[in-house]
Amino acid sequence: MFKLIKKEGSARRGEFKTVHGTIQTPVFMNVGTAAAIKGAISAPDLKKIGCQVELSNTYHLHLRPGDDVVYDMGGLHKFMNWDRPILTDSGGFQVFSLAKLRNIKEEGVYFSSHIDGRKIFMGPEESMRIQSNLASTIAMAFDECIENPCEKDYARDSSQRTARWLERCVAEMKRLNGLERTINKNQLLFGINQGGTYDDLRIDNMKRIADLNADGYAIGGLAVGESTEEMYRIIEVVEPYMPKDKPRYLMGVGTPVNILEAVDRGVDFFDCVMPSRNARHGTIFTSEGVLNILNAKYERDSRPLDEHCSCPTCQSFLRASIRHLFKAKEMLAMRLSVIHNLYFYNNLLAEIRASLDNGTFGEFKRANVEKLNRRL
């Protein structure tokens, strides 16, 4: 399903075929946690800003509206009105970052809902059943995401348990895909590499899960406390053990420069709330660097957010207008800014793909790292 089109160093230009269409990689997935992109963005809006894959959250949708509701409505594609690929994360990360009163056992995790305190159990099988109900294109394995730094003994136990959980996820997904009631009988499953910041644990875990023949592999547990240098090192350490013929996904990362560096180290899939979250607070990514639109110097600035941008916001709105809308607490400020920042990320990935096609990725990266880090 994954076709490697071109390589430049470790950087890969690929294509990933799914029942909901072919994904051109490297790709940035746009996060729609609860079946909506925060900032009043709908799935159909995503088509206008170059999004290939939408990402929703198993944990959130299980709690509200309930995956049974989404199933009854015909799955997440119909529920959101989006016909392209959807990746659902497994709920693992949210169980560990949002839920309360967690109790981790071999069978799974007992926890309380962060919404109403309701007691819930989620293990590998439950996560697969929920994701099967949601009928996403790609399901993620149920894992434990530990924070960095973490004691080595705990990191070892946890990553080994996560590997055992993947075995159960693979078996359950196979069973679910065979059921008559299942909406997407071709649902794919990605495994997740864990092991904290310990190179040997990461490698052991990656070797073990590579044997389980998932449809793709993610590196999880990064951007959760460690330094950027450690993150890059872990990618470099794990990458040689990741199957060459399957997509690699770096979960929850990151800044534009993080993405350039990770592509350079062989990563194909990305997701991050940063572009939408920053936009909602007025922090705007541009081709010249990062700006804060609330700054007084933009009060009478008649330029678009980014003079080199073709997004719907930059085609129509002045910096002065967007600054005013933030000051007036108009929701529209957030929508226009999120549209721009997501377009910026999707477009950055399109430029990365074009440079890989032309064999000029190294040059593209060198020309942009300093600019993208700039604060305007």
Add this chain to the structure above:
Amino acid sequence: MFKLIKKEGSARRGEFKTVHGTIQTPVFMNVGTAAAIKGAISAPDLKKIGCQVELSNTYHLHLRPGDDVVYDMGGLHKFMNWDRPILTDSGGFQVFSLAKLRNIKEEGVYFSSHIDGRKIFMGPEESMRIQSNLASTIAMAFDECIENPCEKDYARDSSQRTARWLERCVAEMKRLNGLERTINKNQLLFGINQGGTYDDLRIDNMKRIADLNADGYAIGGLAVGESTEEMYRIIEVVEPYMPKDKPRYLMGVGTPVNILEAVDRGVDFFDCVMPSRNARHGTIFTSEGVLNILNAKYERDSRPLDEHCSCPTCQSFLRASIRHLFKAKEMLAMRLSVIHNLYFYNNLLAEIRASLDNGTFGEFKRANVEKLNRRL
């Protein structure tokens, strides 16, 4: 500029030519108080939902971002990215409903900003200068909007002062339209009829302001405390004294049925925050009546908000999804609902115009009043 195309009883089908395009009447204007339609709707979005005229508020834009900022950016059309007609209200209503520490004098009103307490003076000339800076298509006269009920003596004094203020507005607008610096040198001015619920005061006032040769006339001071029957009576009382060759605008009204009844009594222009405000709270107008999308019975309802609606929301989203988005406090819920409700109003007016064209308005009204009042 106003061309009467057809009449059916007192109901009028007309066309109003402006420098920003021709308005087909009767028309509903979509309210964008602070240069944005609440619910994350942009001016370009309004084109997709059949809006002919956008309405912004002088008071709000004077306080924030400042009409000087809007002027520097080239006027409200550029500031909002909207090339069709804009009507700006005069600030009168907001000074009386929002501002604090009001002191009304013959020269105008001294008050404190509701945002930061700053002391401000606004009289007829100030209102015209601000609206000239905003460069709207149609400016409204600066008036005092009294609440109903109101002592007759006060209502008389107030409506006479409002008439004197209109004289000053007419003179100042003429002066401003002649200035080199003015962005829209063809800015139009509508006068406003006041007089509370007193028929004789309303008629005296209307006769007096009709002589001042404004470009259109509004009935103000309704839907501010009086009964619906009183409102209809006032329209009937005033209408014979309104110039036949100029548009009539009923300010801040109202429900779909209010609009049908007012069209029947000879009104051409409407505006109201009801469709957008109700939408933001989940109250949805449909061709079968009004529904509250938060109701549990819509949890698994795979129909659109209105099965007979062609709006962007109804083309793409299920009741179950929109209900979920409200429950999950996703802004998108508001945007989708506001789009629907505004489309519903714009479309209702399009249907009213079509029925007037066909000489079937009476029939259309009879067929719809009961349905539109229904609670689902």
